[in-house]
Amino acid sequence: xxxxxxxxxxxxxxxxxxxxxxxxxxxxxxxxxxxxxxxxxxxxxxxx
Numbered sequence: 001x002x003x004x005x006x007x008x009x010x011x012x013x014x015x016x017x018x019x020x021x022x023x024x025x026x027x028x029x030x031x032x033x034x035x036x037x038x039x040x041x042x043x044x045x046x047x048x
Contacts, residue, residue: 005026007023007026007042009021009023011046015046016046017046018045018046019045019046020043020044020045020046021043021044021045021046022041022042022043023041023042023043023044024041025039025040025041026039026041026042027039027040027041027042027043028040
């Protein structure tokens with residue numbers, strides 16, 4: 001199931017347009033890994 005979530009993230013100085021940023025534990029649910037149904041990392045592109 002898809003969900004919408006608003007996140008507030010801090011983008012470190014020195015990032016440029018087109019770079020990628022990761023938000024740990026804010027992605028989709030995963031049944032793989034050390035914990036059952038742990039959240040994956042969310043990735044996004046920086047647009048300046």
